[in-house]
Amino acid sequence: MTSQEFKEKAITLIDDLKAVCASYGLGNDGNEFKIITQVLIFLRKRGREKLV
Secondary structure, three states, X not given: OOHHHHHHHHHHHHHHHHHXXXXXXXXXXXXXXXXXXXXXXXXXXXXXXOOO
């Protein structure tokens, strides 16, 4: 995976997470940032190379 592909997948993942947060009323909220950060940390700790 090239760095450009990785960047595109990361942006897509974050956009999808933001959409989920918005659908549950957490859009543009401090908790939205916490949720997205925790998901990214979880994926990193799991050692996943693919984001999507």
